[in-house]
Amino acid sequence: MGLPRYAAARAAQTLASFFILVSIAFFLFRVMPGDPTAFLLESPRIHPLTRELLRRRLGLDRPLHEQFFVYMANVLTGELGYSLYYGRPVVEIIFGRRMLNTLALVGSSTAAAIAVGLAMALLSIRRYGSRVDSSLTAFSLVTYSIPTFWLGMMLIMLFSVNLRLFPVGGTITATRAHEGFLDLLADYLWHMTLPFVVLTLIQLGYNFLIVRNAMLSILQEDFVYVARAKGLSESAVVRRHVFRAAMPPFVTIVGLQLAGIFSGAVMTETVFSWEGLGRLMFEAVSTRDYPLLQGLFILILVAFLVANYVVDLLYAYLDPRVRLR
Amino acid sequence: MRSPEALRILLRNPYGRLGLAVLAALVAAAAVGPHATPYGVWQYGVCRPFEPPSLSHPFGCDEIGRDLLTLFLYGARVSLFVGFLAAALSTLLGALLGLLSGYFGGPLDVVLMRVVDALLAIPSLVLMIIFAAILGPGLFNIVLVISILSWPPVARVVRSQVLSLKEYPHVEAARACGAGTARILAKHIAPATLPLVVANMVLQVSNAIIAEAALSFLGLGDPRIPSWGGILRFAFRMGAVSAGYWWYVVPPGLAIALAVLSVTFVSYALDEIVNPKLRRH
Numbered sequence: 271m272g273l274p275r276y277a278a279a280r281a282a283q284t285l286a287s288f289f290i291l292v293s294i295a296f297f298l299f300r301v302m303p304g305d306p307t308a309f310l311l312e313s314p315r316i317h318p319l320t321r322e323l324l325r326r327r328l329g330l331d332r333p334l335h336e337q338f339f340v341y342m343a344n345v346l347t348g349e350l351g352y353s354l355y356y357g358r359p360v361v362e363i364i365f366g367r368r369m370l371n372t373l374a375l376v377g378s379s380t381a382a383a384i385a386v387g388l389a390m391a392l393l394s395i396r397r398y399g400s401r402v403d404s405s406l407t408a409f410s411l412v413t414y415s416i417p418t419f420w421l422g423m424m425l426i427m428l429f430s431v432n433l434r435l436f437p438v439g440g441t442i443t444a445t446r447a448h449e450g451f452l453d454l455l456a457d458y459l460w461h462m463t464l465p466f467v468v469l470t471l472i473q474l475g476y477n478f479l480i481v482r483n484a485m486l487s488i489l490q491e492d493f494v495y496v497a498r499a500k501g502l503s504e505s506a507v508v509r510r511h512v513f514r515a516a517m518p519p520f521v522t523i524v525g526l527q528l529a530g531i532f533s534g535a536v537m538t539e540t541v542f543s544w545e546g547l548g549r550l551m552f553e554a555v556s557t558r559d560y561p562l563l564q565g566l567f568i569l570i571l572v573a574f575l576v577a578n579y580v581v582d583l584l585y586a587y588l589d590p591r592v593r594l595r
Numbered sequence: 596m597r598s599p600e601a602l603r604i605l606l607r608n609p610y611g612r613l614g615l616a617v618l619a620a621l622v623a624a625a626a627v628g629p630h631a632t633p634y635g636v637w638q639y640g641v642c643r644p645f646e647p648p649s650l651s652h653p654f655g656c657d658e659i660g661r662d663l664l665t666l667f668l669y670g671a672r673v674s675l676f677v678g679f680l681a682a683a684l685s686t687l688l689g690a691l692l693g694l695l696s697g698y699f700g701g702p703l704d705v706v707l708m709r710v711v712d713a714l715l716a717i718p719s720l721v722l723m724i725i726f727a728a729i730l731g732p733g734l735f736n737i738v739l740v741i742s743i744l745s746w747p748p749v750a751r752v753v754r755s756q757v758l759s760l761k762e763y764p765h766v767e768a769a770r771a772c773g774a775g776t777a778r779i780l781a782k783h784i785a786p787a788t789l790p791l792v793v794a795n796m797v798l799q800v801s802n803a804i805i806a807e808a809a810l811s812f813l814g815l816g817d818p819r820i821p822s823w824g825g826i827l828r829f830a831f832r833m834g835a836v837s838a839g840y841w842w843y844v845v846p847p848g849l850a851i852a853l854a855v856l857s858v859t860f861v862s863y864a865l866d867e868i869v870n871p872k873l874r875r876h
Contacts, residue, residue, distance in 0.1 A: 287713035415855040420848030533720035
């Protein structure tokens with residue numbers, strides 16, 4: 271299969287995933303809790319007739335399949351309704367400051383976790399079986415087991431409360447007038463440090479273990495013996511041959527992991543009051559803001575489906591064997 | 596492989612021994628603890644608010660003067676119960692769907708695998724939060740939410756093993772002898788997937804414990820008896836973190852980490868059973 275055909279096949283699969291997930295959202299938000307007016311107008315002070323009128327205006331008196339088509343049309347045209355809590359269009363709340371804050375936090379920590387994770391794996395594989403190797407492995411297993419939000423709470427207690435080095439939470443110091451852009455940026459980065467450390471740490475162990483295991487299996491391949499036989503030093507073998515061959519699987523894993531990173535961001539942003547999409551999701555749950563929750567869900571799934579698609583194409587480009595399946 | 600032999604291999608591995616020991620200690624605390632403590636979960640005013648640890652209250656006290664050790668022991672029950680039950684249910688569901696999908700193929704397989712792809716593509720915690728928010732907080736709701744959203748990876752690995760198993764000579768021989776589909780599945784295919792299913796269930800336990808903690812921290816857990824994650828929610832909301840009351844924050848989080856780590860160790864040791872090539876002789 272050539273790359274264009276592979277791209278088309280994966281695109282069809284991605285579209286199928288999109289329709290499955292959007293349909294799940296429809297049934298979750300419309301069918302399970304009765305209908306949307308149930309939680310809007312549960313109050314006994316609201317006259318049943320008012321509720322009936324609203325139901326008609328929102329189209330909830332129509333048959334379910336008709337509602338489903340209207341919903342699909344709305345989703346496809348980017349019409350995601352109004353937030354109950356903010357009273358503003360959902361799209362407007364999500365696209366803007368909130369999204370930028372999440373991108374800054376998740377982007378920087380993912381990049382850092384990849385760089386440090388690769389460096390750790392290289393170090394570990396060069397001294398395979400040594401004490402360095404086993405302590406790095408143990409460290410990774412431990413960071414993998416710690417709940418994200420608890421790690422955040424512990425860091426706040428240690429570095430913000432006891433040592434007073436970092437703020438307890440928030441995105442910028444609201445009570446202070448900032449002198450120019452650089453001052454604002456410094457304040458922003460100061461607030462981002464602890465959440466950045468948390469998100470980096472929880473990704474680090476995983477990256478390390480994946481690359482280390484991939485390199486371990488590659489070490490037994492014939493081309494590694496050839497490289498050694500032609501007299502290359504062990505570190506050159508690892509750097510030029512083993513490391514390179516371990517990259518394609520790593521790219522896919524990073525792609526698959528994106529979903530997990532966002533889950534981590536929800537918890538981290540909640541603990542650090544970081545004004546991003548993860549925190550917004552927590553707020554939408556706490557205030558029972560169902561339209562906002564649904565809008566967030568649809569945007570998150572679109573973002574992840576697109577990201578997965580891009581990663582798969584990248585992998586197929588790097589490793590032509592994938593396309594043959 | 597018979598189970599006594601599996602247990603022996605597990606105990607021969609130092610990771611397996613350590614993991615099982617820690618897990619057994621936590622389970623014992625959950626089983627016996629609530630009977631051993633003189634206080635109830637909602638019995639407040641037994642000590643001063645936010646009292647530091649002392650001999651009479653080794654874990655200190657919370658904001659309304661509840662004994663934190665008592666909360667910890669009851670919390671162990673909820674966290675471990677949800678973890679094990681949700682893991683068992685999701686593994687069962689995944690194994691069953693993987694078995695059917697792999698053996699019968701056809702439209703069922705296509706639809707199921709598309710659903711698996713879709714569910715694996717997006718953050719599972721996000722879906723869990725939404726499901727839990729709509730169902731409302733509760734012990735069984737949280738078990739339901741976790742198990743209904745955690746089966747896809749199990750289904751995928753079991754399916755791929757069944758795909759190769761159904762071509763094996765002994766399965767063909769059984770079919771040639773006139774064995775029915777149900778008999779082939781129950782006698783020849785399902786038992787062969789068992790090691791893989793057990794290994795996956797162990798992974799599911801640690802995932803379920805972490806997921807339960809996260810959902811409870813967000814306020815979507817059992818409102819009657821707080822789990823370890825639920826205790827951390829109280830600690831966070833009542834300002835124990837910003838006041839530096841470490842005794843409120845450290846034990847529940849450490850317990851979650853220990854539970855997950857010990858389960859990970861067990862699964863590490865189980866690798867030997869699932870991949871006999873790794874076994875030392």
